[in-house]
Each structure stands twice: as C-alpha cells, then as structure tokens.
Amino acid sequence: MNDREPLTFLMTQAAEYQEQANLVARGSEPDKNDWRKYFGFSTDHKVIGIQYLVTTFIFYLMGGVLATLVRTELATPASDFVSREVYNSLFTVHATVMIFLWIVPAGTGGFGNYLIPLMIGARDMAFPRLNAIAFWIIPPAGILLMSSFFVGAPGSGWTSYPPLSLMNGKAGELIWILSVLLLGTSSILAAVNFIVTIFKMRIPGMGLNQMPLFCWAMLATSFLALVATPVLAGAMILLSFDLIVGTNFFNPTGGGDPIVYQHMFWFYSHPAVYIMILPVFGMISEIVSVHSRKPIFGYKAIAYSSVAICGLGLIVWAHHMFTSGTPPWLRMFFMITSMIIAVPTGIKVFSWLATIWGGKLRLESPLLFAMGFISLFVIGGISGVMVASVPWDIHVHDTYFIVAHLHYVLFGGSVFGLYAAFYHWFPKMTGRMLNETWGKIHFALSYVGFNLAFMPMHKLGIEGMNRRIAEYDPKFAALNLLCTIGAYLLAVSTLPFLVNVCWSWVYGEKASDNPWRGLTLEWMTTSPPPVENFDADPVLATGPYDYGMGSRATEVNVAFSDASDPVLSAGPSSTLRAKPDPAVAASPSDRVGESHNR
Amino acid sequence: MTGSTLDSAKTVLNHHHDAEVVAAHGAEHQDFRLLGIIVFLVAEGMIFLGLFMAYLTFRSVATEWPPAGTPRLELLLPGINTAILVSSSFVIHKADTAIKKNDVKGLRLWFGITAAMGAVFLAGQLYEYFHLEFGLTTNLFASTFYVLTGFHGLHVLFGLVLMLGVLWRSLKPDHYNSKSHFGVEAAEIYWHFVDIVWVILFLMLYIL
Ligand code: HEM
Ligand SMILES: [Cu+2]
Helix, strand or coil: CHHHHHHHHHHHHHHHHHHHHCCCCECCCCCCCCHHHHHCCCCCHHHHHHHHHHHHHHHHHHHHHHHHHHHHHCCCCCCCCCCHHHHHHHHHHHHHHHHHHHHHHHHHHHHHHHHHHHHCCCCCCCCHHHHHHHHHHHHHHHHHHHHHHHCCCCCCCCCCCCCHHHHCCHHHHHHHHHHHHHHHHHHHHHHHHHHHHHHHCCCCCCCHHHCCHHHHHHHHHHHHHHHHHHHHHHHHHHHHHHHHCCCCCCCHHHCCCHHHHHHHHHHHHHHHHHHHHHHHHHHHHHHHHHHHCCCCCCHHHHHHHHHHHHHHHHHCHHHHCCCCCCCHHHHHHHHHHHHHHHHHHHHHHHHHHHHHCCCCCCCCHHHHHHHHHHHHHHHHHHHHHHHHCHHHHHHHCCEHHHHHHHHHHHHHHHHHHHHHHHHHHHHHHHCECCCHHHHHHHHHHHHHHHHHHHHHHHHHHHCCCECCCCCCCHHHHHHHHHHHHHHHHHHHHHHHHHHHHHHHHHHCCECCCCCCCCCCHHHHCCCCCCCCCECCCCCCCCCCCCCCCCCCCCCCCCCCCHHHCHHHHCCCCCHHHHCCCHHHHCHHHHCCCCCCCC | CCCCCCCCHHHHHHHHCCHHHHHHHHHHCCCCHHHHHHHHHHHHHHHHHHHHHHHHHHHHHCCCCCCCCCCCCCCHHHHHHHHHHHHHHHHHHHHHHHHHCCCHHHHHHHHHHHHHHHHHHHHHHHHHHHHCCCCCCCCHHHHHHHHHHHHHHHHHHHHHHHHHHHHHHHCCCCCCCCCCCHHHHHHHHHHHHHHHHHHHHHHHHHHC
16 A cells, blocks of 8 residues: 555545544444345345346346357358257347346336435435335346246347247247336336335435536436337337237238337337436446546536436437338438437546546556556447448448448446446455455456457458357458357456455455545445444535545534434434524535535 | 335334334435336336337238138127226316315225226127137137237226225225325326227227
8 A cells, every 4th residue: 555655645635524524413323235225125225236146147147158159150151050940049038138138227216226315425325125125026027037947948039039039939029028028117117116215315415516526327218218118118019919819910921010119119128228328337437446546537528428328319210220121311310319319428428537647546456457448448439420321331330341330339348347346345244355366357358358258350340240040151260259258258357356356355455445546335334234234324524426536624514423413413304404504504615625516 | 124315214214213213214306106007007018119120020921810710809889888988088187186185085086086997898808709700729810819908907907906995995084185196196297108008909900
C-alpha cells in the first residue's frame, strides 16, 4: 500500500467524510453470512442477489460448455464432431442460456438486487416476497430448458423464427417457449420491483440527480423490461398455438405471416440487448470513477443518455429485419434511428474515457475489466453502426460478421462488465477480498482469448461464411481454427476466476467496510452488510462521485453521534427521520469544490 | 425464511426484539402495493397491445379481411355483453365509495353485483363461442378472434377470482375499513383495466 501513499491522502478525504457522516447508520456488525440461508426462500435482497449471481453463473458455465462444443465442431470444415441436428441444438440452447439465464438475470436480478437498496439507503426492495418469487422462477425454468436435451432440444436458434421453429421437433420447441415465458415473467416481476423501489424508497435527501448512476441505469433497464418483455410473451403465446393446435398465425402455408413474429420478437429482443448492457453501463460508471479517483465526467449526460437509450431502443427493432422484405421507407426509418442510438451510447463512452483521463488509476482487476469492457464494447459499437446501414447489412446479414458484432457487445461488453462488477463488489458481498494476482491472470487470459476467438469472425463474415451452419467452405479453415483456439483459451480463463472466488470466499483476506474508498452508500455499512443494511438511515455528506474534491472543512455540520442529534438518537424508525437530514440540508454553502450532481 | 424489513412483523421482531420499533417501522414505510399493481398493469397492457398490433398487421396485409367465406359475426349478444361489462365498472366504483365510508355491507353488495355481471359476461362469451360457425383453426381471422377474446376472457375470470377473494376477506371483522382496503382498490383497478381492454377489443374485432 505504501506506493500509493500520496493518492490515498487525496482520495480519502471525501470517503472519510462520507463515512464519518454515516457512523450512526453503519451496521453494528457484519452479517455472519450463514451459508444455509442461500438455499431457502429468503426475502432479503442481498441473499436474493447472491442467489441470482451464483445460479446464473452456473448457467453461464453450462452455456460455456455448449459454446465449447460448438467451436469444437467448427474447428474443421466438415461436420464431423456432432450431427447437424445436434449442432443446431447446441447453438440454440447456448444462446438462450447466455441471454435469458445469464446476462439478463445476472445484471438485473443479481447486481441490481444486491446493490439498488444499499445504494439508495433502503433496507430492502419494495416487495421482498415478490422479489423472492421472481428469483425462484429461474432455476426451474433453466433446468427445464437444459432437460430438453433428453427429448430433442430446440434447434431453431435463439430467435426461433417460424416456420422453421414449427418444423423442428415439437417437444423441444415447446420447452423452449415455456422456459422463455417463465424467464420473461420473472424479469417483468423484477422490473416492477425495481421501478417502485427506485422511485419510492430513496433516503430523504437523495433526489433522482443524486442517485448513483447504476440506479439510473436500472431504472431505464426496468422500464424496458416492463414494456418490451410482454410483447415477447404475446409472440410466444401465438407461436405455441401454431405449434400445439395447428393455428396458422405465423405459418404462410395456412395464410399466416411469419414477419409478424419477427416484429414481435425483435420488439422485445432489441430492447433486450439494452436490458443486457444498460446495467453494465451503470456498473462501469461506478467502477471507473472509484478506481480513477475522479468525479465522473458528465453525471447528467450519463444519466440522461440511459433514458435516451431506453426511449430510442424501443424504435429500432426492425434493423434486424432489413433482409426480411421490409419496405425501403421502413428500412430507412430504422436505419436512421439505429444510427442515432449510437449517440447516447457514444456519450457514455466519452464520459468514461474523460473520467479515466488524468485520474490516479488503481490498475487492479475491477478497473482492468472495466477498461477491457470499454475497448471491446467500442469495437462492437462500431460494427453495430456498420450493420445499421442497410447496404452493408444486406451484405453481412446472417454471416459471422453479426456473430462477431454480438459477441463484442455481449461478451466483450456485458460479460467483461459483469466480471468488473464481481471484482469490485465481491468484498462487500462476502467480507473478503479476491486475490489480485489471479484476477490479473483471469483478465489477461480472457482478453487475449476473447479477441482470438471473435476478431477473426469479422473477416469470416465479410468473406461470406454463414452463421448457424455446421459445415463451411474449406477456405475458411485456418481462421476458424484460430477462433476455436481462442474459444478454448476463453474456456480455460474461467478457471482462475472460479478458483479465486471459491477460495477467497472462505480464506480470502478480510475486507474492510470500504476497501476501495468509495462514496456510494453501499460502502457506508459493514462488509457484508447486516440483514437490515443500516442501523439508521444513511445520510449524504458528499455526492456519489466527489472524489478528490476540494478540502473538507471540519466545521461542516454533520452529527457524528446520536447523542448530539435528536434525529439520529431517535433511532432508525423514528418518524423524525422522514424529514430531510440536517446534514444534507446544511450542505450547499459548506462545501468547497462543488460536485456536479448535488 | 430469512427476513427483511418489509416482510412481516414477525421477522422484523426477530431483528429488533422490540415491539415498539416494529410498530414505528410499519408506520415509516408507506404501502406501495397499489403503485406496484399499476406498474404491473403497464406490462399487462403491453401484452394486449402486442396482440392488437399483430391483429392489425395481419388485417392490413391480408387481401381480404375477414378471409372469404368467414361467416359474419352477430352483433347483438356481444353488444349486450359490452354494455354489461362497461356498466360493471361503475358498479365496482360504488363499492370503493362504500368502503371509504366504512360501509362493509355496501362493499359486499356492490362487489357481489359486479362479480355477477362479470359472470354473465363470461357466460355470454361462452354461449357465443358455442354458436359461432367457425372454429379456432378455420382461418387467420378465426384464430385471432378466439385467441384475443379468450385471452381477455381469462383476465375476466381472474378478476372474478379477485372479487370473490375480496368478498371472502370482507367476512372477517374489520378486515377492510375506510383506511385500509388495498384489496378493494386493487380489484377495482384491475377490473377497470379489463374493461378498457375489452372496449378496444370489441371495436377492433366487431366494428372495424
Ligand atoms: C451502437 C449501437 C448498435 C447498433 C447500431 C446495432 C445494430 C445492430 C444491427 C443492425 C443488427 C442486425 C444485424 C443483422 O442481423 O443483419 C445487430 C445485431 C445484434 N446486436 Fe447490435 N447494435 C448495437 C449495439 C448492440 C448492443 C449494445 C448489443 C448487446 C448488448 C447488441 C446485440 C446484438 C445482437 C445479440 C445481435 C444479433 C441478433 C441475432 O440476429 O441473433 N447490439 N445489431
Ligand atoms: Cu438490435
């Protein structure tokens, strides 16, 4: 720690200030973290958050095994490892698991549940029991999906377009529909909970513009999930009628229209990509600022661009359908909106870069993964704008270029961001630090493996290699082998992380309340926080990102002990506490170096 | 069950061992359930909106709608049904007014009438199903007709269950009073929602 002495001095000011203001609120002792509670129907948002994270990570591993099998088949041009039907099932279930059972629930249900109440100073979510129900839908739905391999797994891709999906095995397709419906329900219930919690349960004194950016991101995400997921459910209902009773909603031979399915599907699934990335945007905003010891650049720009993405994200869906006979005027509309959405996305990227710029970087695993996220996400964003342009998309649609794009945004983006979040909040969740050396090894292996596996796919796609097909032209063999090697490296890269988590959870170095000297409220209580999170309502003595701002004068009017302050001494449940805290009310004039978002 | 703040008085007691804290605790947090219901209804509304848009797209793309040979829909019975459902929205509101005056008997009366009207609506719909000359798989119009009205019918049925639940609970002394009647309000909002959806559905399927 010695080599960081001067910057420790700079950065502790704001953090210490916030901590002292919250001495009363801080839980009296860390939770004992009895492992048994993770296996029951708990209504504690922290337990549920960890349940989500562990469950979804297990599904991530399963999805990873499927991906490894897919890449093994693709190591050579011939279809020699598994049959073509099995190959179809492998990539279908792989994508479904990764999207619906890993990234969506891990980002929203996992980190959202754990962090949102802590960040806004609440004791729990608005509807704890609903929260638990939303979680407990997930394991059965996931097991159901995986068990489809016993009856002939679904093989029509994660998009499940009819009429193809009506022609493959019925049982597998039905299982797919059912698990997607269950997972969608869970996601809607969680969204209701987040919206009410964020709007209604913030501590007095925390306006929307004083919320940590992760809260903004979760608000936008939840709104998208709330509005878009039901339309997917509608599509699933119609599709299952076609499948079971032989109606012809989507079957052209019976007068139906498969394009309507595509519209309904993408009305959900484009916003779904933002459901997968927005929470991660929020996490990155937290991590980048804390580990660069600088105020976030452009708080409002980042916050409101989440809202802009949320609105625009609902009107770009047909960019997935440029080659589906969409009329030119409609293609033009969706091309323009899709390109516009790159603007709020770019705003965020520039804000993160400006935050890092000139900061006192703590180049440890959380920041490494966060910077990995930014670099890879930018590549995915650029290929996104490329495919948003109709002429280019007509050329590369349904090729490996799309596979490259989606993995740069979903793996390089969402997954790297989730890893950054794991490293950042693990000390809070478990009271233990992760091992830094293994973290760096994990990062290096992932970063190299990822680029090896997915960078060549851009070229493969441009040269015409189709996605979702087990065989390919031998001229693509060399690059595909490279991709497969990268995929294996990526598979191996998970091991250091797994070992690190398991080992550190039990034996890791004990973490203090606030190992990163953060300012957001989750750091103002014990690690792990007690069941009730705080002993009294926390107060905001600084904004969430006021790192290294001015010198904190000691005359600031903050009550340090309950004895000196009637409101605090009245205890956590006193009605007095409903009033804005004096520490907050007193703030503006006492402050040297004003924060952007107070 | 590991508890948390809002869960139940019992679990909170475990954390604080202090009955006074519990009492104050309850007072500290408002009841957000009604807001939760309204937010949830946004999602419900989006399912219907998605299905409506699907219907309108099918319709606008088709060369002839309803497809040739589809028997015409009778208007009389569904018209009466619509009138019944729409007026039931006013009836259920009277229940709300009653309970705000602590009138549990009035609550039971008006909820009973609303539930009966809902049941008549459902019966009417079933009668219509049995007398229609097309089936679920006859053609695209028939399929959308049955799926849309059926899906809405399920919602009506669920509304009935809610109302019976409220009626059942109202038998307990002082379960509902002028201050606390979340169940009544939730059922009412839900019923209005089902009603509005029906009006759109009726205009779309029968009139347009
Ligand atoms: C700069 C913003 C972005 C633009 C303009 C954009 C544009 C597009 C377009 C036009 C396609 C369709 C390509 C085709 O099928 O021919 C596509 C596919 C895809 N995008 Fe993006 N994208 C953007 C960001 C993202 C983000 C942030 C994510 C996820 C986190 C994402 C995930 C996906 C996925 C999963 C697909 C493939 C879907 C499939 O066909 O299976 N994109 N993108
Ligand atoms: Cu999209």
